[in-house]
Amino acid sequence: MLSKRAMRLASVPIVLSSGLLLSGCADITAGFNQTVKDAGPGLLPSGSIGATNHTQTITDLWVGSWAVLWGVGVIAWGLMIWAIIAYRRRKGENSIPAQLRYNNPIEALFTIVPLIMVIGFFAFTAKSMASVEAPVEGSRNVQVIAKQWSWDFNYTDSKVHEVGIQSQYAGEPGYNSLNDVPTLWLEKDVPVHIKENSRDVVHSFWIVDFLYKKDVFPGQTNNIYFTPTKLGVFKGKCAELCGEYHSMMLFNVRVVDKATYDAHMADLASNPATSGLLSNNLQRNQNLPGDNPNSEG
Numbered sequence: 001m002l003s004k005r006a007m008r009l010a011s012v013p014i015v016l017s018s019g020l021l022l023s024g025c026a027d028i029t030a031g032f033n034q035t036v037k038d039a040g041p042g043l044l045p046s047g048s049i050g051a052t053n054h055t056q057t058i059t060d061l062w063v064g065s066w067a068v069l070w071g072v073g074v075i076a077w078g079l080m081i082w083a084i085i086a087y088r089r090r091k092g093e094n095s096i097p098a099q100l101r102y103n104n105p106i107e108a109l110f111t112i113v114p115l116i117m118v119i120g121f122f123a124f125t126a127k128s129m130a131s132v133e134a135p136v137e138g139s140r141n142v143q144v145i146a147k148q149w150s151w152d153f154n155y156t157d158s159k160v161h162e163v164g165i166q167s168q169y170a171g172e173p174g175y176n177s178l179n180d181v182p183t184l185w186l187e188k189d190v191p192v193h194i195k196e197n198s199r200d201v202v203h204s205f206w207i208v209d210f211l212y213k214k215d216v217f218p219g220q221t222n223n224i225y226f227t228p229t230k231l232g233v234f235k236g237k238c239a240e241l242c243g244e245y246h247s248m249m250l251f252n253v254r255v256v257d258k259a260t261y262d263a264h265m266a267d268l269a270s271n272p273a274t275s276g277l278l279s280n281n282l283q284r285n286q287n288l289p290g291d292n293p294n295s296e297g
């Protein structure tokens with residue numbers, strides 16, 4: 001039978017883990033770097049709170065999954081440590097303990113519980129993905145074009161565009177501060193449909209606080225649908241290693257009110273350098289099916 005002392009010892013990891021869980025993010029992140037200090041629910045960036053109509057769904061899936069996994073972890077570690085302590089070799093014990101072959105109820109448990117968990121994770125993921133990926137009719141169209149190593153933005157509905165230039169390291173010729181990276185302008189509370197195209201290789205369009213990224217392929221159009229719901233400037237970057245200056249492939253997303261958005265579109269329209277749309281003729285590979293607008297997926 002298990003002694004009282006062994007029971008107390010076995011409870012240590014359980015108490016420790018639940019303590020960590022209950023103390024919340026504020027304490028855990030104290031003293032960490034800026035990124036972690038900014039952490040919100042589930043250690044996701046706090047800027048994601050209310051950033052788009054999808055961030056809550058994504059946060060719930062993430063935090064819910066971690067909560068379940070912490071529960072499984074605490075139970076598994078607790079049982080392991082209990083077994084290690086309760087069944088340790090005692091003084092004067094020199095023989096091998098009783099050797100057991102298998103235990104049907106335990107085998108069934110170890111099969112059924114993981115199966116239920118995998119099905120559960122799959123179901124919640126599929127449900128969240130379906131809602132995040134659902135096309136929204138009547139969205140404003142923006143074409144995001146990735147290129148080594150920056151971004152071009154075609155504001156399709158306003159027939160204007162902006163061309164991005166790769167950011168440089170400080171001190172290098174052509175250095176432009178991070179404030180000068182290309183900026184994608186979006187209007188708050190207006191659903192947007194982003195069509196992704198690449199001029200050369202595979203990139204990935206990632207707006208960090210929007211908790212979403214999607215690969216950009218040459219010769220194919222990928223689609224993103226969301227509604228920005230918070231004013232502000234958000235950091236974006238390429239999330240697919242795409243060559244030497246991949247790390248400098250940065251951009252900003254500026255979510256503004258209607259008046260500011262309309263004024264910016266008017267600015268772009270009045271400037272011959274930014275009026276009209278950039279064509280796919282700038283694509284490096286001209287023999288791909290996706291470069292023919294009629295075959296865009």
Ligand SMILES: [Cu+2]
Pocket residue numbers: 146147149202203204238239240241242246249
């Ligand atoms: Cu890239």
